[in-house]
Amino acid sequence: MTQSGYVAIVGRPNVGKSTLMNRILGQKLSITSRKPQTTRHQIIGIWSEGEQQVVYVDTPGLHSEQHRAINRVMNQAARSSLHDVDAVIFVVDARRWTEEDERVLEQLETVNKPVILLVNKVDLVPDKEELFPLLEKLAAKREFHELVPASARKGRNTERLTELVAELMPESEFHFDAEQLTDRPVKFLFAEMIREKVMRITGQELPYSSAVEIEAWDESEPGLIRIAAALLVERTGQKAILIGHKGNLLKEIGTQARLDMEKLMGCKVFLQLWVKVKSNWCDDERALRSLGYRENE
Structure with missing residues (x-):
């Protein structure tokens, strides 16, 4: 059993x-x-x-x-x-x-x-x-x-x-297929990979008021996934931190996230990132829901 x-x-x-x-x-x-x-x-x-x-x-x-x-x-x-x-x-x-x-x-x-x-x-x-x-x-x-x-x-x-x-563990049929790793969609995992690089690369310079939103996803070409993602921050000063001098920080975030994505999927990934200012998204219940935050997950 x-x-x-x-x-x-x-x-x-x-x-x-x-x-x-x-x-x-x-x-x-x-x-x-x-x-x-x-x-x-x-x-x-x-x-x-x-x-x-x-x-x-x-x-x-x-x-x-x-x-x-x-x-x-x-x-x-x-x-x-x-x-x-x-x-x-x-x-x-x-x-x-x-x-x-x-x-x-x-x-x-x-x-x-x-x-x-x-x-x-x-x-x-x-x-x-x-x-x-x-x-x-x-x-x-x-x-x-x-x-x-x-x-x-x-x-x-x-x-x-x-x-x-x-x-x-109790005697029971499997709740998921034996080959399955998680119930989360790949888009969610990719957004989290990008957010991880934001957290790691910015160190203490950027507070926790940043999030990632996948805005475009294209798998029409064999062996390639094209993704466009927005990094959300609350203030203009935070946007400048994320972009970095001549865009170097944003480029580094994208490069490291892309490598993790390719490792997970076993194919090439083209990742485009930009930064958006969305004031007080951390206190906006509707914005939180749109970003996948659920109180009773």
Whole structure:
């Protein structure tokens, strides 16, 4: 009999949830950067092996700042992932426990499914002897199904995690085709690839008020996809940052995103980018919906 079920990956921003899912899948699906709140949408990654299938749900980091509409939508997307799943992976950073971690833990109080605590980034703890008192302290916070110290970036103990998760899946037919990686369309993945490069290349110079909108898509030529995409910002000054001196920054964003797209699709991609100013899109509910932000994903 086959086993299949859903697992939510939750935690505060920047603890490595997306890196973990990419590691489990063996392929880059969720975008990553050093900036917190890089993940804005729920993204599912489908792991299938033999008679088992696990549908991982990567979520935006639960955070306290909700003064803008986009923050509220992201928090709601993360909370909604806790419903109707068969297990939860709660990811924390081995280097520190914060008030936001505590708030995520409070959200888990109503979850009556197994919760695995993944203590991530153990490779970044200089003195490994410090891990033991930390693990004891974390284990006392609630009854976890299991506590797993790991490094998603280096793949340490992630195989143990996948084994634990697979054991928790109920007997069921597969929810998706065994060859399927995600339920998101390629256009969504491409837009996310572009946004990742914006987050990485601009560093701290550009705030989070940027988004990507695919405006044109043409696959009429064999072996070639032509794409036109707009980068949305809220102010004219942000537009200048994204374009860079003589357009160099925008060109670099496009080049790096195109290479990722070609790797994913196995064909040539022609990518055209430009920057648009759309004032206060982060607080515009209609604009958020048009960009794919849904409160009950």
